[in-house]
Amino acid sequence: MPAATLPVLVLLRCVLLEARRGGLPWLALGSIAIGVALAAFVSQVALTESLALQAALIAAVLRACAVFLVAAQVTTSTLREIQDKGLELMLSLPLSRTTQYLGRLAGFMACGVLLALVFAPALLVWAPPAAVALWGVSLALETALVAAAALFFAMTLGQFVPAITATAGLYLLARSIGAIQAIAGGPLADASLPARLAQHAVDAVALLLPRLDTMTRTAWLVYELPAAGAYAAALASALLYILLLAAAGLFDFYRRSV
Amino acid sequence: MPRWVLAFLGASLAAQVAWQALHDAGSAPEAGLPPAPAARALRLASFSEAEAAARLAMVYLQSYRSPDYRRLIAWLESILELDPRSQYPLFAAARVYAETADPARSRIALDFVERQFLRDPKRRWPWLAHAALLAKHRLKDLPLARRYAQALERHAGAGNVPLWASQMEIFILEDMNELEAAKIMIGGLLQSGVLTDPAELRFLKQRLEALESRLAGEKR
Numbered sequence: 001m002p003a004a005t006l007p008v009l010v011l012l013r014c015v016l017l018e019a020r021r022g023g024l025p026w027l028a029l030g031s032i033a034i035g036v037a038l039a040a041f042v043s044q045v046a047l048t049e050s051l052a053l054q055a056a057l058i059a060a061v062l063r064a065c066a067v068f069l070v071a072a073q074v075t076t077s078t079l080r081e082i083q084d085k086g087l088e089l090m091l092s093l094p095l096s097r098t099t100q101y102l103g104r105l106a107g108f109m110a111c112g113v114l115l116a117l118v119f120a121p122a123l124l125v126w127a128p129p130a131a132v133a134l135w136g137v138s139l140a141l142e143t144a145l146v147a148a149a150a151l152f153f154a155m156t157l158g159q160f161v162p163a164i165t166a167t168a169g170l171y172l173l174a175r176s177i178g179a180i181q182a183i184a185g186g187p188l189a190d191a192s193l194p195a196r197l198a199q200h201a202v203d204a205v206a207l208l209l210p211r212l213d214t215m216t217r218t219a220w221l222v223y224e225l226p227a228a229g230a231y232a233a234a235l236a237s238a239l240l241y242i243l244l245l246a247a248a249g250l251f252d253f254y255r256r257s258v
Numbered sequence: 259m260p261r262w263v264l265a266f267l268g269a270s271l272a273a274q275v276a277w278q279a280l281h282d283a284g285s286a287p288e289a290g291l292p293p294a295p296a297a298r299a300l301r302l303a304s305f306s307e308a309e310a311a312a313r314l315a316m317v318y319l320q321s322y323r324s325p326d327y328r329r330l331i332a333w334l335e336s337i338l339e340l341d342p343r344s345q346y347p348l349f350a351a352a353r354v355y356a357e358t359a360d361p362a363r364s365r366i367a368l369d370f371v372e373r374q375f376l377r378d379p380k381r382r383w384p385w386l387a388h389a390a391l392l393a394k395h396r397l398k399d400l401p402l403a404r405r406y407a408q409a410l411e412r413h414a415g416a417g418n419v420p421l422w423a424s425q426m427e428i429f430i431l432e433d434m435n436e437l438e439a440a441k442i443m444i445g446g447l448l449q450s451g452v453l454t455d456p457a458e459l460r461f462l463k464q465r466l467e468a469l470e471s472r473l474a475g476e477k478r
Contacts, residue, residue, distance in 0.1 A: 045317055046316075047320065047349060049344065052309070052344075053310075053314075056307075056313055057310050060310040063307075176306060179306060182301075183298045213306035218307060218308075219309055219343075
């Protein structure tokens with residue numbers, strides 16, 4: 001085992017331990033209960049497609065809960081460590097900053113993966129196992145991406161409200177950018193210069209975002225499995241963005257003075 | 259803890275429950291159905307959770323007991339554009355909104371079903387088949403029923419729809435007393451070679467024989 005691996009594993013374990021002691025498993029079970037209860041209630045008034053409605057609602061609720069729980073966990077944990085001077089103590093240890101940052105990131109990403117592992121089986125009642133497996137893998141990667149974003153913003157901004165707002169903003173923009181582009185470039189869009197500039201601006205913003213609307217799609221559960229190429233492209237895009245966020249986080253971490 | 263804090267908590271809780279009970283927050287919205295949002299706006303508002311948003315929007319739409327049908331159809335169009343594979347909007351249009359006692363409203367809903375059928379006939383044929391039955395039996399509008407039946411036969415294609423649906427036009431023509439046309443249709447179907455199922459062929463041959471005897475009876 002390389003020398004740098006052990007500290008990373010220790011940090012990963014610390015992060016998971018903190019998440020367990022902070023009640024994350026109970027919050028995950030509560031999320032499943034809320035999703036199931038909401039779907040059961042709404043499907044009572046559905047005239048048709050009640051099973052599809054249940055699957056779609058539970059998937060949407062679980063996806064949102066997973067992302068919110070990971071973002072909140074990463075942000076609060078990181079900021080508490082900064083404010084308690086725990087980070088300064090860690091930096092005084094003979095560990096490289098890369099090891100420290102990546103150790104934390106691995107721990108937070110593991111939290112997301114574990115949440116996906118708990119949430120996905122809950123959908124087996126409404127969707128075929130292959131669809132649930134693909135959905136679960138995609139959710140694991142999506143929550144890992146959110147963990148990387150939340151760690152980056154918490155480390156960079158240093159305050160809870162700005163950090164969680166930036167994480168939520170990035171996530172929601174990445175989920176909506178496809179719809180925003182469609183609106184900007186629609187057939188009824190204004191052909192004037194300002195309108196075209198706005199459209200190009202939207203396209204430019206899209207280049208800086210992951211396409212989260214192509215990930216963890218409810219259509220996989222309700223209709224059919226994704227095409228292998230499209231699925232692989234969505235996962236690869238998320239992996240690439242995780243690397244980008246990790247690189248940006250490391251860049252900022254090395255600039256930080258103790 | 260001072261007692262007044264407990265009393266304050268109890269009083270504020272009671273006031274909250276009483277306020278909500280008096281204002282009947284759980285009842286259906288009294289104002290009419292608002293104008294339909296564009297499908298793209300719905301997609302944006304749902305953060306691309308199209309399948310869940312489309313079904314939730316349908317449940318929301320159901321809460322209006324007597325909606326303005328023009329607005330209702332605009333909503334159904336947006337929802338169907340949001341999730342084109344969902345059958346919910348067409349089910350609601352054909353089975354709920356078209357079955358109203360008001361013929362004018364029923365026709366608006368049936369027109370919607372016909373328009374949407376033409377966009378995806380293979381998936382949406384059951385709703386046009388139901389529309390044809392409604393036009394025939396409820397609206398007593400045989401030309402309209404025949405138009406729907408013709409669209410079914412022409413666009414859904416053999417093999418995609420069951421016999422009763424693809425040959426609905428024949429029965430409507432019989433009801434319109436257009437026996438000669440019905441006979442020609444059946445003869446054409448039998449000669450086309452499209453039908454291969456022996457039971458279907460036997461059924462249509464029997465139908466053709468019955469029509470020929472009816473026509474012979476009329477000529478005498």
